[in-house]
């Protein structure tokens with residue numbers, strides 16, 4: 001599918017991404033540009049729309065490392081929810097919820113925000129091969145790993161290096177947006193939630209997985225110490241206030257330990 005993004009510099013300018021870019025079976029290198037002439041590199045199918053050097057928190061910096069990206073999913077991600085909920089919580093259970101709440105459809109467009117290795121986008125593409133999946137992250141190392149895993153899964157995803165605080169998409173582009181574990185790590189969570197709503201269609205859906213404040217004393221100690229690396233935790237009530245401020249209503253929600261899954265609709 002030919003996909004149109006918004007120039008990260010000129011808000012009203014379109015940049016067309018050729019369909020070959022999301023065909024991960026074949027390496028694609030080149031450039032794309034807007035009619036104003038601003039040009040962006042595509043290296044090994046990853047479209048780089050990041051225009052300036054960002055300042056990162058410690059947690060965000062570690063995600064820029066190749067070593068973190070190479071072990072993130074196989075060592076941490078597949079075990080993380082069992083460790084965080086304190087009960088067996090395989091990725092398949094999370095995928096089941098994703099399938100139920102997002103229910104991807106042919107020809108519809110979906111966005112994975114702060115995708116890391118794009119576990120969610122790959123799964124949605126496998127579920128509905130005729131859907132169009134886009135995934136963004138500002139870590140080049142994570143996107144390279146996402147590219148490897150997507151090719152291995154034969155799940156074509158359009159991988160874009162971009163900042164979720166200023167998404168390079170026009171309003172009402174996506175039928176669904178997913179964001180797994182990223183909310184806690186964001187520098188400006190409200191701005192990103194606003195962006196999720198802006199790029200989503202009126203009847204779109206947002207699937208969120210994030211971590212909430214722990215009730216136990218040891219959990220509180222751990223979460224307080226994670227605070228200095230830039231990771232934030234809210235109570236369920238505070239989280240829901242945040243979602244409402246960004247223009248969403250909670251349609252469904254499930255918490256297990258400190259893990260919270262929320263299905264949101266734009267108001």
Ligand SMILES: C[S@@+](CC[C@H](N)C(=O)[O-])C[C@H]1O[C@@H](n2cnc3c(N)ncnc32)[C@H](O)[C@@H]1O
Pocket residue numbers: 060063064077113114115116117118119120136137138139142162163164165179180181182185186187
């Ligand atoms: C905890 S990981 C989430 C991984 C993934 N969603 C999953 O379910 O496994 C957070 C990711 O968000 C990315 N990230 C954080 N802030 C971002 C921003 N403002 N724009 C784009 N990506 C961001 C980080 O680089 C990191 O890869």
